[in-house]
Amino acid sequence: MAERDTARRAAAARDLAALDRAVAECRACPRLVAWREEVAATKRAAFRDWEYWGRPVPGFGPADARIGVLGLAPAAHGGNRTGRIFTGDRSGDVLFAALYRAGLANQPTSVSRDDGLELRGVRIFAAVRCAPPANKPTPEERDTCAPWLHRELTLLRPTLRVVVALGSFAWAAWWAALRPVYGVSPPTPRPAFGHGATARVGRDVPVLLGSYHVSQQNTFTGRLTPAMLDEVLAQARALAKLDPGHAYGDSGDTCARMV
Numbered sequence: 001m002a003e004r005d006t007a008r009r010a011a012a013a014r015d016l017a018a019l020d021r022a023v024a025e026c027r028a029c030p031r032l033v034a035w036r037e038e039v040a041a042t043k044r045a046a047f048r049d050w051e052y053w054g055r056p057v058p059g060f061g062p063a064d065a066r067i068g069v070l071g072l073a074p075a076a077h078g079g080n081r082t083g084r085i086f087t088g089d090r091s092g093d094v095l096f097a098a099l100y101r102a103g104l105a106n107q108p109t110s111v112s113r114d115d116g117l118e119l120r121g122v123r124i125f126a127a128v129r130c131a132p133p134a135n136k137p138t139p140e141e142r143d144t145c146a147p148w149l150h151r152e153l154t155l156l157r158p159t160l161r162v163v164v165a166l167g168s169f170a171w172a173a174w175w176a177a178l179r180p181v182y183g184v185s186p187p188t189p190r191p192a193f194g195h196g197a198t199a200r201v202g203r204d205v206p207v208l209l210g211s212y213h214v215s216q217q218n219t220f221t222g223r224l225t226p227a228m229l230d231e232v233l234a235q236a237r238a239l240a241k242l243d244p245g246h247a248y249g250d251s252g253d254t255c256a257r258m259v
């Protein structure tokens with residue numbers, strides 16, 4: 001029932017701006033609504049002066065993105081505080097620094113919604129749009145939130161060529177999107193998740209590219225290094241056919257040219 005309601009509201013969004021507004025108003029999952037608002041009210045001591053966002057966190061990045069970066073869900077004191085996905089937490093520190101090195105972001109840091117960060121060629125979004133306790137949404141919450149992701153992928157479909165799945169949860173969420181977004185059945189068995197793994201299911205469907213998640217659990221232990229993330233983003237750029245000569249950081253023309 002909740003999933004049908006989410007699907008109806010997602011389908012009504014005619015463009016990404018409308019989708020972002022609609023997502024931010026969603027209250028379909030009682031447990032997650034209660035959790036995100038409780039976190040926003042109690043806060044972490046280091047952020048006691050912040051007015052937490054405390055709502056679902058929309059995707060971030062241009063409507064003509066050729067690369068999608070798919071995460072699990074916002075962090076309680078990251079996106080749930082700042083209102084922008086991966087912004088204000090250690091995972092985001094790693095991700096945005098890598099996007100900057102790859103020429104996909106205009107700056108290496110992401111600390112607040114008004115910090116001037118811009119992305120080119122890439123849009124970041126999550127499989128679940130509210131921060132879940134212990135970063136673990138239930139299967140019902142995952143399914144209820146899926147229509148927001150599916151609508152976002154549909155709106156990005158004209159340009160999207162690659163989806164980088166950060167972690168196995170995002171990798172699995174991709175398969176559920178194939179039928180509603182692309183009209184394609186997921187392969188059986190599903191291709192296994194791995195860092196650098198790729199999966200293609202058809203000419204008109206973006207390539208799926210796996211990456212270990214940028215969580216502290218991986219980056220602090222060395223399971224995921226900056227070099228490993230750079231390799232994945234370079235692979236994504238190549239698959240998406242982004243011209244390396246026209247990215248942020250180049251002298252002269254700083255517009256990302258799509259080919």
Ligand code: SF4
Pocket residue numbers: 006023026027028029032033056128129130141144145146148
């Ligand atoms: S997780 Fe998704 S469906 Fe559930 S309340 Fe948040 S935005 Fe809505």
